[in-house]
Amino acid sequence: MEKILEVTEIALAILESFPPKLSITASGTVPTGGWSNPKLDPYIHIQAPPDGIYDFNFVADPPEGVATQVISPVEAVYIRENLTPDVKGVRIHASQNSKTAMLDNSGQSDRHPNRFTLSGCDGHTHIVFFPQALTPLGASEPPAGAQLQYDGPEGQLIFHGEDITQEQTILGSLISVTLRPDADAGGIDFALVLPPVNLGGEARQDFKTLGIKARSRGRVINPAGAELSYDVLNLKGIAEDIPIL
Template sequence: MNRLPQIRYVLLAMTLSLSSAIVLKADEAKSKPVTVSKILKVTHQIEIEESFPPNLYVKAIGEVPTGGYTNVKLERAIYVTPPKDGIQDYFLKAIPPSGPAITVISQVEAIDLWHGFPGWVKGIRMHGVKDGIVVIKFEPDQKPVRRRFTGGHVGDFAHPASFEKALQAAIKKLNEALYAGGVKDASVKWKVVKTSGQIGGIADLNQITVTIVAERQPAWPKKKQPQRIRQQKKPAVSK
C-alpha cells in the first residue's frame, strides 16, 4: 500500500498548524499595550468626601505616532515598599493598531480613579517612552476648591415657583464660571446643598431658591483675599 499521500497530508497539516501558531503569536505581540511615546498633559484632583481617606483622579494626555491606538489606560506602579519620596509612578499605555493606520501624529487620553489613596502618596510621576515625563507634587494639606452657585425662581398664584427652574438658574451660573482661567477641557461635579422658599404674606410671595456646590477638574483658581489696610493711629494731641 502506497503511504506517500498520507505522509504528504500529515506534513501539510503540520505546516498549516505551525503557520497558524506563528500568526497567533504575532497577533498576541501586536495586541499587547505599549507605553505611549510622549506625555503632553497631566491633571489631577483630590476629592475629599465625608468618608476618609480621599479619592484621587488622574488624567493624562499623550502623543502617539499614528492613529488607531485603542484600549488606552493608566497603569499605577505597584511597590513592595512605598517610595521614600512619596511619588506614585503612572504609565500611560495603549494598544497599537494591528493593521494599516493613518500616519498622523495623534493624541490619546485616559483617566484613573484611585478610591481611598494612601497617605504616603505626596505626588505623581507620569511616564512616556521618549519625552515629557511629568512630575506633580501635591500641595501640603491640599483641599479641593469648591464654589457655590445660587439660583431662584419667582412664581404666582396661577403658576407656583418651580424647583427645576431655580436649579436651572443655578446651573446656568455654574456654566458661566466653568472655563474660568482659560481652561478649555474642564469638567465639574455638583450637588444641591440648600433649598429654601417663601410664600404668602402681604406681598403674596411665591419663590424658591436653590444653592449648589461645585468642584471643577482641573480645580478653579483660588480667589485672592483682599488685603486689609491697617489704619495708623493718629498721635494724641496735647492740650
C-alpha cells in the first residue's frame, strides 16, 4: 500500500455506544484512477501523544496496470474503540500534505447520569435507579417518570412514577419507596441517599452511599417507645450516562 496524493477533509464523530467510540472519516485524492482499498493506518504509539493528537497514514493500493490519468477521489473510515479522555484530535498524512482535525469535547462535561446501579455490602441487596424511564432517541413522547428496581431480602420489586418519592436534602436526593406496607406485622420503607454525581465528561463514575430501612412496629399492645427502628446499609454505586438506541 502507498500513501494517497492528498488529504482534503476529515470528519470526526462520537458514536452513541458504551463505551463511546470515535468515528474518523477522511477524504482525499489519488493521482490516477484504479486505486483500491483506501484505509487509515494508525501510527503505533508507545506512549500516548502529549498533545493528544493521534497520527494516521492515508494509504491505498495503487493500480497494477494501465490507469486513467486523472486525479480521483477516495474515502476511508476508521473506528477507534473505547474513546479515552486523552484523545484531542487526529492528524492524517498523505504524500503531499497532512491535515489535523480536533475533537470538540465542549459537550462532554454536560453529561449527566441516567442510571444508578448499587450493590449492598451485605451481598444480598441490589438496586437500579433511573431518574427518568429511558426512551429511544428521537421518540416523540416525553420521558416517563422515575423507575427503581429493588432486589433484596424483601423480594424483587419494581417501582414506577408515583410509587417513588424524591426529596432534595442537604445529604443529596432522598429516594424513598415502600417495601412492605404497614400492617399488623409492621411495614418497611426504604430510603436511598443519592449524592450529586459529576461525570466529568466520562461515561461512568463510582461512588459510595447508604440506604436506610425504616421498620414500623406494627400492632402492639403497649405503644410506648419509638415507633420506628432503622437499619443502615452501606452501598457501592455506579453512576452512568448510557446511550439509548
